Amino acid sequence: MVPLPVTITDVAREANVSRATVSRVISRKPITSEDVTGRVLAAIEKLGYQPNLVARSLRVQQSKIIGLIISDIQNPFYTGLVRAVEDTAYKNNFLVFLCNSDEDIEKEILYLKLMIAEKVAGVVITPTQERNNPSRMLLEAGVPVVAVDRSIKDLDVDSVVVDNYKVAYELVEHLIQDGHRQIAIVSGPSTITTSRERLEGYTQALSDHGLAVNPLFIRQGLPKEEFGYRAVRDMLELEQPPAALFLVNNLLTLGALRAIREKGLRIPDDIALVAFDDINWTSFVSPPLTVAVQPTYELGRRATELLINRINDPSIAIERQVISASVFIQKSCANHLLP
Amino acid sequence: MVPLPVTITDVAREANVSRATVSRVISRKPITSEDVTGRVLAAIEKLGYQPNLVARSLRVQQSKIIGLIISDIQNPFYTGLVRAVEDTAYKNNFLVFLCNSDEDIEKEILYLKLMIAEKVAGVVITPTQERNNPSRMLLEAGVPVVAVDRSIKDLDVDSVVVDNYKVAYELVEHLIQDGHRQIAIVSGPSTITTSRERLEGYTQALSDHGLAVNPLFIRQGLPKEEFGYRAVRDMLELEQPPAALFLVNNLLTLGALRAIREKGLRIPDDIALVAFDDINWTSFVSPPLTVAVQPTYELGRRATELLINRINDPSIAIERQVISASVFIQKSCANHLLP
DNA sequence: ATGAAAGCGCTAACAA
């Protein structure tokens, strides 16, 4: 019951060679004779030797581990992204540390420090703040970083993002073209890249079409279900409630749907709705929602590839990739006032 | 741009003490004088020292990392579980390696070897196979294991599972009490604990109520959306199609819903349905489905606590915790043939 | 209460 770990020394003794030679065989250095290679391999097999990666990491001063710091794995949006990171890491023989930061900058900092302490090879992160981001610590410690989904200002890192401004603009413009004038937005705080950019797309679309921006129709809060519910419920109580809603993410949309249902309103007859993010039950909601589906898997895949490329060659140029989201026009935004 | 890592030696020099003393201060050994402690702390602060956890792990022969091997993070069922594992690990100052095994035993083995090689403190796993499970390797290497959601036969490990047999029995019995006779099941392969137990609950409920078990009504395959779709589509083509369906997980249910909709059938008028797993869009499907909601977060939390307890004291008795799932009876199982 | 020294398992110079 005392599991004595078999080390490289045991293998060396068993194969009658030095530890260095065993090491060479393991790392497939093409400088070992067939005879010796065979003996070592046999000894490894016989003893059931597993190399100690911790020792190797210490010695070579870098590990085959990448850190993934995201806001919340339970958000369906991030699930696909996480899966992509894991898949891509797996293909390249990396393991991944999963860390949930919960939009909490202190928690994010704590995890960043742990990533440095664990000497990870690199980090993929959805930064909580756009400005003054603590990821700077990583760079100072020489750990490559890739920002995904959200950007980091004034920090020279690779990033993979969606064209939030443009897509938001399109969604809102679509509502306008359907004849809507009273369009409200429910968004996250402007410290988050995506929230800020989507809000900008919204206001720009309104003013480009000569529509006034009504402050009562702009709600910003924690981008979670609860806030989506409260914001929409409140706005529906207004003297002049909005006729159309723009929800900037899936959780807010969930909350909005709850408020709308509670109020007994129907989509799109009583209120129109467009939103960011696929919600995998979209096709079961009637009518289907008009949404901008984000390529979450692609985001994660590209971010991880970027990171691994940089790990392999830190000198390559910083890259910023922008992917487009696909807008699916569906019935949820029709305007019943029009013919 | 060359980030020179500051080590314990640098701190020692700065504080004019030995490395041993710095180490003592860091690990809060209560045997350092106030004077020295202060100097060391100041030096750490000044130099921005971060301990190298890899070196520590090598030295103390164990890390503050746990491995999590699950079938697929993209399955909503596992998302809550993963989150719980991460939360609990975080509270206890552990990091977690996220590994997707994809029901692939080879991939599972590869990850298990990596966990051993990385010298993790313990592993939480949803084993792919009930029998002859490769987790044996972990135990032989002295790494504690906790099985969650599924069990491992003939291996002495802690586990946290749901009472699948009982819950399945209840769901099927409910259909029977609603007057259904032609009840089909779509399940996973019997090598997976949960699939086997739920199938057993199904057959037992049928025979306890004097109903024959129709082999045509038992479908087993990869527990994914695609198989759910194919299995239900095929059965609906039968001369004598089933009048009620029992889906043993969320993905299969998704597939079933697709097949049912494609066929133009309505629930429960044309076909009744009960299922395992919450599907977060349940409340938006009309009518709401009768489902057994599994306490996924609780599963993950308890499993991780069990694991950490065992890491702290390997001598404690093996524990098997069984949690109950909550059955939500909703309209999806009503029998239109009855008054 | 503190320091000196050894060693965790591995890899990489350097020698042979």
Add this chain to the structure above:
DNA sequence: TTGTTAGCGCTTTCAT
């Protein structure tokens, strides 16, 4: 082609 040796950064005896 192979072996010898040193050392990655840390903790922990054992002295003092």
